[in-house]
Amino acid sequence: MKTLRTLGLGLILAVSGLFISLLFMGQYTLSSATFENFITQNNITTSVFIKDLEQSVVDKEFSTPFYLANTIAEAVESANTYHKANKEWAQVIWTKPHSLAYQMVKSSGTGIVVQNKRRLWFLSFGLGILGALLFMLPALNLKGPPGIKNNHIFHSSATNRGWIAWLVFTFLILFYLVLYFRPSYMVNWIYLVDPISESLSGNPASQWFLYGFLYCVIMTVMAVRMYIKYRHNKYQTLRTTSVLFFQIVFAFLIPEILVRFEKPWYDFKNAFPLDYDFFFRWNLNELLESGGFGLFILVWGVALTLVIVPVMVYFFGKRWYCSWVCGCGGLAETLGDPYRQLSSKSLLSWKVERWLVHGVLVFALLMTGLTLYGYFAGTYEVLGIKVQTLQDIYGFLIGSIFAGVIGTGFYPIFGNRVWCRFGCPLAAYMGVIQRFKSRFRITTNGGQCISCGNCSTYCEQGIDVRAYAQKGENIVRASCVGCGVCSAVCPRGVLKLENGPEEGRIGSSNILLGNEMNLMDQLQDK
């Protein structure tokens, strides 16, 4: 068993090495035919840019994508600077330099990677999955009989902010920075999933397809870990199956298949305001141009946020979304599960959380309000603010940096729900409903709490569960995503997630169950 585990670890390390060396493989030649084709298709009219690239790039061979991408991006910028100075607005390229560079780089790859997509896919993804499974499956035997086995979590460098955690942290941050801002650097990874993308949507893969695919693979593999770890706990196994299903079917397969049928790419479970660009002009236009189906998506999206979400939160708490459906939640509950104990439980963090998460919600609503006003009033500027600028700021700060780079990158250091706790506007919205109008609560079992602190330690949302449990108070908190782990790790059977009547949901008593001293006398004193 231990040998299998070591073998698995060896494979994971070898595959990680392969993934990294892949970045540097292959040759890149932007042929003049491809280049001209690209220029025409994208209506690029700037001769400065065209001449620049014809001299420096076209028909030349590059051995990595980095230099090529940078050269193209720089050419865009210098051409734009020139045209803007001359107020030649029609010649300016409005596509972001590195998005444009990515598209060119993607179509200039030749050599080993492009020629061996399937073989390399197997060596990287295939063996990686195999290695991860070999590494995890022996836990069935090594970690003893079913039950909570959190042994050595705080002794391990990977799960207690040691060097492994910092290494993973650095890798994740770099991955997200490249994904969002320099996609051409990972073009070789994207080539590997071209065949899968083509079989689904008919199109070659984009960086977002790679990301979606990777997301599904990682969630599936880490779900296996969850199934092993919580094999005694039906709530956990069902929940894991649910998030996995919604990720693979709703976030990955359906949107890609929609594209195959020339419908708009849409994730039916992604509710506004998490889906912050739903009401952006380009999206509304695309939906309205897509006939009945587009209209259906529009109605569904609005109903999801305004009707389905609040009604479901009323009956089940926000867990129905955050821990059973959501993609961000899905990653947090699978890949992120080993890091849940790292969330801060301090009162200060709670204060920061409330300001931040509600701040993002207000920002999202304001941005959307102005966007919609602009849309219907037919203007690009509202109250002197360019709607586009506001959207760009939100997209950059919240959509990319907060949700991606920080949201996932911070897993190994600050826990797995940084985005959900501090940033997600949908979580904030549902949290308000959960706190004030819902049947959901975590019931505390009378006087049984021994204040051990397992619940608080393993709360990914940083809720000090023990503070409530030891007072015999139910836990009714806006941020609770209902993952159920506090209840799972409690050694004394104190906590139960349940939906019940609103009456007496919060209930608190000064004196805990088990103490029968007569307080009536004291009450009369007052």
Add this chain to the structure above:
Amino acid sequence: MEHIAIIGNGISGITAARHIRKLSHKKITVISSETDYFFSRTALMYVYMGHMKFKHTQPYEDWFWEKNNITLKNGFVTQIDTSQKTLVFSDGEQLEFDKLIIATGSKPNKFGWPGQDLKGVVSLYHKQDLDAIETFAPNNSVCKHAVIVGGGLIGVELAEMFHSRHIPVTFLVREQSYWNAILPSGESQMITNEIRKNGINLRLESNLKHINADENGRVKSIVIAETGEEIDCDIVGLTAGVSPNIGFLESSGIETNRGVLVDRNLQTNIKDIYAIGDCAEQRNAVEGRRPIEAVWYTGRIMGETVAQTICKKETQYTPGHWFNSAKFFDIEYQTYGWVNSEQHLKPNEGHFHWMHPDHNKCLTIAFDKTTQKFLGINTFGIRMRHEIFNRWLDQNQSIDYVLEHLQIAHFDPEFYTTYYHDVLKKFNSEYNRNLKLKKKSWSQIFTLKS
């Protein structure tokens, strides 16, 4: 302003301090020589096992005490001058008080075994015990074998701890079956099996004779009294129960027996001096309870009670129906009311016992054989709702009623399989009855709350 001094910052002392603060503006000083801040000693095992860090065992952040104007003092009280109302510390410092609460808890029992004070002999009660265990048993190359003496709840915890670091454990238990003075035999057998299933070498009917030292005065081996067998080991855990930690009260004039003797108001023989928690001994035990109860929640209840007495009016210590819980490796245990072992069966106490075919879940219901009154329940591997059983005990419900309504008391997480149909089936066939399980309803669970 009246000054309340509290010796001991465990659950009793801290609960008293918190409730006195809630009820008054009195000056409060909490004294401890164990740790600077309150921590949950029930969680010490999880620190060693790596489930938590020590700071996670502290229920309140460090700023809490100053914010609530509770002074924490690190010091060891050696003497109490009851006439001058003054505490004397080991460094000679003195502290005056108006009212004193003694909440010094327990210390592990040592029964005069030769070698019981050697280096490498540990217990599991204080923070210092955790530190010692970490020193003597950091891993299985430094500590090749561990021996635990005494088969109570702490013994199992210690076994689980060593097991988590892959240290082989020999566990000496006096009884013929684990904890069978408390648990009915079926349950005791199940836990015995659970301990063995986890690879612990459980030696029943075995007592410690003596502990041998090596040339450095460290534990080398132990000898079993019954067989004379010598077992090499690097650490010995003594877990044969605890007794009140009151050595420093000698010659103080405060009356003691095994613990500090208190009346139902938790006051000692001296006015304005109270004792609560593990160290307190009731002059007349509360009905159905032992005069000394070293249980987490009774300490908490005494803290709540003494705060009322000090701030409002004389209030009696009135714990309600007995309840408790524990965990044996992977099997959780809860109990409500009284279920006695065969050895201590009350006259007329009958037991209905159900065991899951997998032998990892079971329950026992105690009832009065004449009146059919429900007396108590033990559950293993099934969580139950405290509030419901408390209510049923208050209402003197019959065993029939309890069985038919078990679904209401169910507290396992959602989607868990329930076994109450099987339980009733067994009861019906055993007692030739025809009870039917009632469906769960929210109103029955919640509305009778008041």
